[in-house]
Each structure stands twice: as C-alpha cells, then as structure tokens.
Amino acid sequence: MTPEQERLILSLVTMPGQTGRGSATPQELLRAFGATDGPTLCRDLLAAAVAERSAVDVELTLIMSFTLGLDRSALPALRELAREPWHGxxxxxxxxxxxxxxxxxxxxxxxxxxxxxxxxxxxxxxxxxxxxxxxxxxxxxxxxxxxxxxxxxxxxxxxxxxxxxxxxxxxx
Missing domain, CATH: 1.25.40 (Serine Threonine Protein Phosphatase 5, Tetratricopeptide repeat)
Structure with a gap:
C-alpha cells in the first residue's frame, strides 16, 4: 500500500479527543486503489497480506473492510488468519x-x-x-x-x- 492509501484507511479510525479530521468515503477508498467493488478489493488485499505475512496490511485491510465490507469469498484468508499468531x-x-x-x-x-x-x-x-x-x-x-x-x-x-x-x- 502506498502512504496515501494508508492515510486514507487510517482516516477511518477515530481517536478520543480527535477533531477536524474527516473520514475517507467509500468512493475515495475505491478510487485510491483503482477498484470498483469494496468486498472484492478487501478480499484481494487480505489475501496479499496473508501471502506476504504483513501484520500491518492485515490490520489496515480489516479497518477498511468495516467500511467497504467483506463477503464469503474472503473466508479462506480469514480462516487462515484465525490460526496464525504473526498478526494481532x-x-x-x-x-x-x-x-x-x-x-x-x-x-x-x-x-x-x-x-x-x-x-x-x-x-x-x-x-x-x-x-x-x-x-x-x-x-x-x-x-x-x-x-x-x-x-x-x-x-x-x-x-x-x-x-x-x-x-x-x-x-x-
């Protein structure tokens, strides 16, 4: 992920006492990744994060998935991640x-x-x-x-x- 993509995803996280920062819209997220379908994008990013064993990318993708959604096609990656201790x-x-x-x-x-x-x-x-x-x-x-x-x-x-x-x- 690029720093700009990471920034957009992290804008979805609201911290106590934080003001003045707007969340990215679903359309902005999709555009940043050149995608048109949120669940498909999240499934593909999650599969890539698993393949690379990137705990940071798993976390970022999961944050984004709570906005864009996941569907049953993400189950293989989710099931693998359930049993892997390398992420949090x-x-x-x-x-x-x-x-x-x-x-x-x-x-x-x-x-x-x-x-x-x-x-x-x-x-x-x-x-x-x-x-x-x-x-x-x-x-x-x-x-x-x-x-x-x-x-x-x-x-x-x-x-x-x-x-x-x-x-x-x-x-x-």
Whole structure:
C-alpha cells in the first residue's frame, strides 16, 4: 500500500479527543486503489497480506473492510488468519468469521476461543475468547452448540460463566 492509501484507511479510525479530521468515503477508498467493488478489493488485499505475512496490511485491510465490507469469498484468508499468531487482529477476525461465515467457521471460532497467549492482545485477556464464543452462539448450528458446550472446561472462569449464561438462554 502506498502512504496515501494508508492515510486514507487510517482516516477511518477515530481517536478520543480527535477533531477536524474527516473520514475517507467509500468512493475515495475505491478510487485510491483503482477498484470498483469494496468486498472484492478487501478480499484481494487480505489475501496479499496473508501471502506476504504483513501484520500491518492485515490490520489496515480489516479497518477498511468495516467500511467497504467483506463477503464469503474472503473466508479462506480469514480462516487462515484465525490460526496464525504473526498478526494481532484475531478479535476482528473472530467477528468477521461470524459475520461472513456459517457452519464452516465453527472450528475456527472454537480454535480462537481456546487460543493461547500468542493470540491475545495482552496477558490475561478474555476478549478474544468472548468474541469467539458469541460468534459460536450466533452461528447456532448443532456443531456450534457442541463447541460452546466444550467451553464449559475453559481455563478462564469468566468464559465458563459466559457459557453458563449462553446455555441458560438456549434452555427451553
């Protein structure tokens, strides 16, 4: 990505106390990349970021995808990124897997729910496991419910408590 493309993408991020900076429009983003379709652009950039193992490009592309969208064609890259420790975007990956995937992402979401410290933004964080568990709840297939049930044995009490609440919601 060029510095100008990066600047446009970063304009989408709003920081507390920040004023006077406008966000790029979807049309400006597409024009900057010479593209006409947002989900296709994001899929292609994500695939390139995976091939290059560029954590920065993964993060920038994910930021842009929340504006331009992703579709099911991005699932191969998202599923690969779910299991790769070299980037720090696992929480976003968990959200996107649930949004664009279905039953085929249950194993990936369960993996993220159990992921070790190399996948966490900081030690002791349960936010990735929570996002993955909520994603499993929304997928709501029998396989997803079985994965949630296995999380009853999670090493973090906070996740076990979350699973208990989820199961109570599902009870007839």
């Amino acid at each position: 975007s696992h929480e976003d990956i968990a959200v996107l897997l649930e949004e664009v995937g279905g039953a085929e992402v249950v194993d990936d979401l369960e993996f993220l729910a159990w992921a070790g410290p190399e996948f966490q933004n900081y030690d002791g964080s349960t936010s990735l496991a929570k996002k993955a568990a909520h994603g499993l709840e929304r997928v709501a297939t029998p396989e997803a419910r079985a994965a949630i049930s296995r999380l009853r044995h999670h090493h973090e009490q906070e996740i076990r408590d979350l699973v208990e609440r989820m199961e109570r919601r599902q009870a007839p």
